[in-house]
Amino acid sequence: MLLLISSSIAQSTKAQEGQSDEDASLIAARQATVFLMQTYEQSGAQVISCVGSGTLISSTGLILTNAHLVEALGPCRGERIIVQLPVRLDEPPIPTYIASVIQSDIRLDLAVLQISGGLDGSLVEAQTLDLPYVTLGDSSQLGPGKMIHYIGYPDIGTTSVTATERLISGMTVEKSGGRMAWLRTHPAIEGSMGGGGAFDAKGRLVGIITGASPTDGKLPGSYCMSIQDNNRDGLITERDACVPVGGPITAVRPASFALPLIEAAGNNFRIDRASGFQDTAPTAAPxxxxxxxxxxxxxxxxxxxxxxxxxxxxxxxxxxxxxxxxxxxxxxxxxxxxxxxxxxxxxxxxxxxxxxxxxxxxxxxxxxxxxxxxxxxxxxxxxxxxxxxxxxxGGAANEPAFSNLTLGIPNGLGGFLTSGMLFPAETKQIDAQFSFSNMSDDKDWTEIWYLDGQEVSRTVRLWDKGSSGQASVSAVNYEGLPMGTYRLELLSGQQLMATGDIILAGTSNAQSESAVFSNPRIANDITRDNEPSGVIGSAMPLGTSTLYAFTDWDLMPNGTHWTYRWFLDGRLVAGSSQNWNNGGVGQNFWVSLFSDQPLPEGSYDVEFLVENRPMFSHNVTIGSGTRPVSGEIQESEAVEISGTVIDALTGQGISGALIAVLDVKLESPDFVYDEKQIYSQAISDQEGHFVLSRALPRGQYYTVFVFADGYITIKEDNFVIRRAQTSPVDIIIEMGRP
Amino acid sequence: MAYMSTHTYARCTVCGQTLSRTLEFKNRYYCDVHYGLFYQNTRPLWRASILTFGFLVAALLGFAIGNQLAPERFRDTVQSGTGIFIAILPALIWIISLYRIGAQTQFQLSPLPITIFVLGALLSAAVTRPFLYNIVNLDIWIGSTTASNRLMGNILLNGFTHTFTLYAIIRYIAWDSPAFMRRTDGVMFALAASWGYASLINILYVIDLGEITLLNGSLRLITQLCIFLTTGLILGYFIGRNRFEDAPVYHLSVGLIMAATVNGFMLYASSALNSTSLSLTQSGFSPWPGLALSMGGLALTFSTVRGLMQRQNALTQAKLEQIA
Amino acid sequence: MSQDLWGTDSDLPEIGSGLTKNDRFSAILVALLTVAALGLGLITKQRSSTDTWPYESREAGISINYPTGWLTDERGDYVVRMRDPKARPFKTQYIITIVPMGGQTSTRNVLDGLTLQRSADLSAYRVLNVQEMTVSGVKSTKMSFAFVDADPNPFIQRLPVAVMGIDFLILDENRAIIVTFMSDKQMFEENLPTFERFMSSLRY
Structure with missing residues (x-):
């Protein structure tokens, strides 16, 4: 009997079954997955316009999600973003916070939000938040055959956060992100999980589930759900606004694309630029x-x-x-x-x-x-x-073909001085070289040049270059080709065989390359006339909160795609791409990097690109140029502990219990009830739930006290967190009555 | 006054009958009938008690095995009705088996133990509980004070209140009854009072809590029961002895102090022992150490009291036979 | 002898009544002993509720006795905060703050500063009344207030608690000592005497 009782003691006090590392990691990922709603006010009522999922990526309330879910795009109004947290993993999320977009890249469909307030309008200090979050994994390691876990909310937030696993079936190349633009999985998952995270087996965020509603979200249907009586006619009908939900999702944006946004968000960076001519929204149909x-x-x-x-x-x-x-x-x-x-x-x-x-x-x-x-x-x-x-x-492989069309400024020796897409304006000759194969002589072929969309030259010839080889065509103007966007089309008969676009902009530098921008300067202030002021140069004092990069420009056609990027210690932290809209020539165009607090010490670079060709890069340091190294314990080395304090006799949660974990060096006799000696603490809620304020580093013994009126104080000197302990961990504390 | 101090007026200490000849033992006087009884054993008492303890042990084995097989079920809560049933069942088994064994062995038992049982229950509900919880606010204090104060409070307030209540029931109700005719009847009445007292305390405890967990809650009820039975056994021994001996003036007080101290200490220690190791996998509570203490205490006290009583009775019998 | 003589005549011989002198004194002794034990228990209880630990801040030049087993914290923008770790659901607490007083600073200015700060930090903060009074022979200002204590952690489902509090503001040359008491409203009256003892032990 004694044996039975003793074994039963061990059994009865076992608060939690062991969990595999993977399960624990995914629990952490689920805890960090939030449900997002965009709302707007209509006649005093809050109307939901868009929904989706998101992932907390910092304890201070940064959320990574899809930009189209949080920006004012399509049916989404972008007025108020409500964050719902999975307070209990087996229950639907609970609206808790308001968030605002602090970094967004519509091209990548990625955005970083910051929790900014409570639902009641109260302000929230980001530093005081202590939310569960995930770390980013290395998405470059992913490829076909690897398993990933989707985590999000499949049903407009009416169900709890869900994890679904899928095998990566391949990649899709797209201009939005190049060769690694999208990871693909099959079968598809629910649309409203869009914005949620894709995780590896260790619970690290490796991608962002991305999918949009296939319709424009204006008419109710299977992809736009009417869930509110927002016209207040007492009925929910198709006359009420509907909430778009994504179609079946198979695409994941690798998390590596989000790194610059996260870096900028983490440093509270914002960017701005001199405003150019306003580009009116298109009125014609796309x-x-x-x-x-x-x-x-x-x-x-x-x-x-x-x-x-x-x-x-x-x-x-x-x-x-x-x-x-x-x-x-x-x-x-x-x-x-x-x-x-x-x-x-x-x-x-x-x-x-x-x-x-x-x-x-x-x-x-x-x-x-x-x-x-x-x-x-x-x-x-x-x-x-x-x-x-x-x-x-599956047809014959010997069709006529032109390939590898390369445009450039000829060097007179059959090669190029420079090639690519961007050339100086006023260039006298542009050559286009290409390879051909399977061609037959005496057939018509056509060379057409367009400038800014208008055909400016068409030449029809008989093909006389044989079956295969290399050939070239040229655009020549001895007075110089005017700046603008050129397109070359080569046709064989009526068949388009090759096409290429070039832009002529800027003046020519010593290497015959285009130099659009000149005279770069960096300042920490600006005058009303957009002139640099304050400290101008390559060394800024500590406390600088804005960096302005000024430049002059010459021969830059409007509509040209250009990019500027800010780097901190070599890492891309912010940037933007757009079409040029400031006119052909000018001075003191500026872009800025700023923060609502002093910019961190470090080495900053600003880079300008036109059509992906770097124009210039300029460096500036703030302070000594070396970022201080954080002495904080890496969070990954510690175990987050949550749990429930219950009455041993009734099984009911005990509210208001204080759980105090002493500093590692202290044991219970050393405790003189000074809160300085407490390393981590928590007070249990109505249900007895608690979350310790600080994670406990592994490989240590701790002393734990649990206080609650009406119960015997628990004092444990051997509360061990083993090195192999997974995080987070949920425990049960039973308190006995005296 | 007209009456003289003479043996002529002596009465039997048990039945009060006027005695024509004096049969005296340790300054107590007996009629012919009771002179041969007071050192006899109340046989059904021991057998019923052992049977009930056997049932408790079997029940605990059942809990232990059940908890091994279906721990989730045993961590679940049960409604107060089930809790009350668990609280009252051992007492019913004891009372019923006492009378059944009495009947089977043709051992005449008066209804007084039932009266005492009911009185014990009534007093615990009507007197001690309101006094301790409503006037002294003992539960609030005990729940918020230090361990040493909890021990002191349990002995001085809980222990003495409970023990004195049990003492008072026997001393002022059973003492003068002709049904109290054997030393071991003292133990029987004390146990009856304790069963009633503890059962009602447990029932009210369950009602207060609303629901209890099957394992921890039930084991706590059994723990409390064992503590009060231990108290009753100690008290019963002293009262039983004192009823049939003109013992020194401090004799009962020693018994009261012993019983109250044991009561208070066991109440304190059984709770304190249940606070066990807290870790990522252990919840910091187990109902078994406190239960083991109270059951061990009960078993030890039971065998000691029974042994002492039987030895005392044997000595008395030998002495009386020698006199005869 | 008839039955009614039995027990009615106090001179009846002891052996006749069945009760010896020992029995009678024994019963009295048991009762006395019980009363003594209960009395001792109640004294223990009473003493334990007034048990205190000393606290001294040389920097602030104050000393005070606070209830045994309470936690002290000196890391905030106060001299010290003492709180009862066991109190539920709101941790009863005493806070001692020292505010410098300039030549033109009035008591009212200090209290207004407190009110403004707390209105920003606490939900539904309300000042209930302000009155001048004397505590332990020292003139002071008492401000009663109430607020709702809500846990900011969204994963904690703690019901907001109505908290009542008192500030005692004592002017001491060029500084004001503010002693604050905050308690769950339902336990406020019960906790008040302990706070009053705490206040009366303040030395500065």
Whole structure:
């Protein structure tokens, strides 16, 4: 009997079964997953306009999510963002905070929010928040065959946070992010998990689940749900506004894309720039046109080998298309069907448009085997098909083809002085070299040049260069080619064989490269006339809260895609890309990096690029230029402890119990009831739940006190956190009555 | 006054009958009938008690095994009705088996133990509980004070109040009854009072809590029961001895102090012992150490009191036979 | 002898009544002993509720006795905060703050400063009344207030607690000593005497 009782003692006091590392890590990830709602006020009532998921990435309330869920895009008004926390993992989330967008990149569809207040309007000090959060994993290690875990809210927040695992089936290449733009998984998951996190087995955030409503969210339907009687007619009908929910999601944006945003958010960085001419919102309907298939992408982001059919064994295939009048947030989708059957892994979306108003876009796959067959590509905007193209795979491999079209300034020796996409304005000659194969002589071929969309030259010749080899064409103006955007099209018969875009902007430097920007300066203040002031130079004093980078510019056509980036100690921390809208020539254009507190000590670089070609980079240091190293214990070395204090006799939670963990060096006789001696503490809530204020470093013995009126004080000198202990851990404390 | 101090007026200490001849033992006088009884054993008492303890042990084994097999079920709470049933069941088993064994062994038992049992229950509800919890506010103080104060409070306030109440029931109700005819009847009445007293304390405890966990709650009830039975055994021994001996004036007081101290100490220690190790996997509480203490105390006290009583009775019998 | 003589005549011989002198004194002794034990218990209880530990701050030049077993904290913007670790749901606490007083600073200015700060920090903070009074022979100002204590941690489902408090502001040359008492409203009256003892032990 004694044996039985003693074994039963061990059994009865066992508060928690052991958990695998993976389970514990995913529990932590679920705890850090929030539900987001955008609301606006209508006749005094709060109306929900958009919903989605997000992930807490810092204890101070930074949330990573999709930009289209939190910005004023499409049906989302961007007025008020409500954060709902999974207070209990098995229950729906609870609206708790208001958040604001502090970093956003619509092109990547990523945004970082900061919890800024309580629901009651009270202000929240970020530093006083102590929220569960996840760390970022290395998304570059992911690839086909790896397992990831999706965590989010599948049902407009009416169910608890859900984890679903999927195998990565491949990658999708897209102009929004290049070769690693999207991780793809199948089968699809629920739309409203969009914005949530994709995690590796250790619970590290490796991607952001991304998907938009396939429709524009204006008409109720399966992707836009009417959930409120916001017209107050007593009924919830199609006359009420609906809340868009994403379509089936198969795409994950790798977390590495979010690093600059997170870095900027963590440092409270904001960016700004001199305002140019206002670009009015497009009024015409968006169009997608000039759909072309290519087997490759040039460094300039253009098709490198146009094709109309492909042989068996094709692994690389990209659809290029031009777009105009596009608005941010517009739902777009590429659907690929073969014999009427959709093949989701070759398609993409629906996603929220993050590109600019007009330009060339591409979507495709690399290293994914396309089975033989005929494929139809359909592009959809707001759920409506707007353009289609077809290609067959498995035919003969000996079709005529032009490839590797390269544009540049000739060096007179058959090569280029400089090549790419950007050349100085007033350049006298631009050559286009290309390879050809399977051609036949005596057929018509055409060379067409466009300037800013207008055809300026068309030459039709008979092909006389043989079956395969290299050839070139030129655009020549001995008075200098005017600045602007040029496009070259080469046709064989009526078939477009190759195309390339170039921009002529800026003056020529010594290497015959384009120099748009000149005279870079950095200052920490600015005059009303946009002149640099304050400290001007490459060393700024401590306490500087704004850095202005000034530059002059010359021959910069409006509409040219340009980028500026700020780096801190070599890490990209902020940046923006847009179309130039400041006119051709000017002085003292500025961009700024600022914070509501002094910028951290360090070495800063600002970089300007035009069409992805670096124009200049300028360095400035703040203070000594060395960032102080934090002496804090790495959170990852500590175990977060939460739990429940219950009455041993009734099993009911004890509210108001104080759980105090003493400093590691102290044992109970050393405790003189001085709060300085307490390392971590918590007071239990109505249900007896508590979360210790600080995580406990591993590999240590602690002394724990639990105080509650009406119960025997618990005093434990051997509360051990072993080195192998997973985090977080949930414990049960039973208190006995005297 | 007209009456003379003479043996002519002596009465039997048990039945009060006027004695024509004096049969005296340790300054107590007996009629012919009771002279041969007071050192006899109340046989059903020991057998019923052992049977009930056996039931408690079996029940605890059941709890231990059940907790091994279905720990979740045993951590669940049960409603107060079930709690009350658990609280009253051992007492019913004791009372019923006492009378059944009495009947089976043709041992004449008066209804007084039942009266005492009920009185014990009534007094615990009507007197000690209001005094301790409403006037002294002992529960609030004990729940918020230091361990040493808790020990002192348990002995001085809990222990003495409970023990004096049990003492008073026997001393002022059973003492003068002709049904109190054997030394061991003192133990029987003290146990009956304790059963009633402890059972009602447990019932009110369950009602106060509303619901209890099957394992921890039930074991706490059994722990309390054992503590009060131990108190009753000690008190019963002293009262039983004193009833049939003109013992020194401090004799009962020693018994009271012993019983109250044991009561208070066990109440304190059983709770304190239940606070066990707290770790990531252990909850800091186990009902078993306190239970082991109270059951061990009860078993030890029971065997000691029974042994002492039987030895005393044997000595008395030998002495009386020698005189005869 | 008839039955009614039995026990009615106080001169009846002891052996006849069945009770010896020992029995009678024994009963009295038991009763006395019980009363003595209960009395001792009550004294222990009373003493324990007034047990104190000393606190001294040389920097602030104050000393005071606070209830045994309470936690002290000197890390805030106060001299010391003492709180009862066991109190539920709100931890009863005493806070001693020292505010410098300039030549033109009035008691009212100090109290207004407190009110403004607390209004920003505490939910539903209300001043109930302000009155001049004398504590332990020292003229002081007493301000009663109430607020709602709510846990900022969203994962903690603690019901907001109505808290009542008192500030005693004592002018001491060029400084004001503010002794604050805060308690769950339901336990306020019960906790007040302990605070009054605490106040009366203040030396500065």
């Amino acid at each position: 169009v997608l046109y000039r759909l072309l298939f290519s087997q490759g992408i040039s460094d300039a982001g253009l098709p490198s080998r146009l094709v109309t059919s492909l042989p068996s064994g094709t692994t690389n295939l990209f659809l290029f298309f031009d777009y105009d009048n596009m608005r941010p947030g517009t739902p777009y989708e590429m659907r690929v069907t073969s014999n009427g059957i959709e093949i989701p892994e070759f398609g993409l979306g629906p996603l929220a448009w993050g590109g600019d108003r007009r330009g060339t876009w591409y979507i495709g796959t690399e290293e994914a085997l396309w089975p033989d067959g005929s494929y139809d590509f359909t592009l959809l905007l707001s759920g409506q098909a707007v353009a289609t193209a077809s290609i067959s795979i």
